[in-house]
Amino acid sequence: MEAEYGITHADQDMSSSEELSMFREEGADGTKDIGDVGQSWGPTAEEQELTLKYKTSYWDEIPDWAKDDDGDWIVGYYGTISFMSNDATVSNPPTSFQDLLDGDCTVCVGDVTAAAVAQYASLAAAYALGGDIDNMQPAYDFLLELAEAGRLDVADASLARLESGEIDVCINWDYNSLNYRDQIQTNNPNASFTVSIPQDASVQSGYCTVINKYAPHPAAACLAREFILSDEGQINLARGYATPIRDVELPEDVAAMRLPDEQYGDQVQTVDESVWSGVCQDLITWYQENVIPALG
DSSP, rough: OOOSSSSSOOOOOOHHHHHHHHHHHHHHOOOOOEEEEEHHHHHHHHHOOOOOOOOTTGGGGGGGBBSSSSSSSSSEEEEEEEEEEEEOOOOSSOSHHHHHHHHHHHEEEOTTTOHHHHHHHHHHHHHHOOOBBBHHHHHHHHHHHHHHOEEEEOOOOOOOHHTOOOOOOOEEHHOOOOOHHHHHHOOOOOEEEEEOSSOOOOEEEEEEEEEBBTTTHHHHHHHHHHHHHHHHHHHHHHHHTTTEOOOOOOOHHHHHHHHOGGGSSSEEEOOHHHHHHHHHHHHHHHHHHHHHHHHH
């Protein structure tokens, strides 16, 4: 940003809800220009009238599912639910949710009550096993069967736990799985992990920029969004293992960091975030009442 536009900036690490809370609480005395929030929070920011509209010059290249009508929020990058298997403990890396059920390895899903990735993993399981966003029962059955068999790992899938060999298979965003794999193998060249997109079903979800309605530097915020969606900005995100929202040509070394394109087939579903927010609350309630007791 500084090299491109001569603009200095400071980043603050906050959750999506914290970012929007700050926008709301500061009101007309806003101190932050732009936020990067989970896709489901974009419509929330718009509904709460916290956003400044700006479409950018790349508007027409953004898929309809990844933007609102007026530029209140725009997805800049996204991830897809993936499997990360430790080859030292899993001889046949799973390629489907059915493989996970049929196997005997432990499966790290994470905390469904709090972690968005665990919630999206549950949705992917629903699609894979015969359900969908309107029928989560297959996901409920999946989680409960693993829990009752003592095979459900609900702790955080941290780099340290993966590196120590505590986790057989982890369900995570592809950008996290690929990043963790490369970090571990840099520290230990003998380590081996298989990362794949489940072939029976997966889901994708992104992160979007929201420009503060009361941004102290609104033009700078618009330029930041412009840069994020530029070829350079999109390639920069791909270097962080994320999937750019625009169809940009990646340099050879960046493309080599990614999974093969054929992994991302028609089995990958986009998510109607307006529907998902309510379904997700039902998932959390069911999980608290059924899975947590089964964990013993």
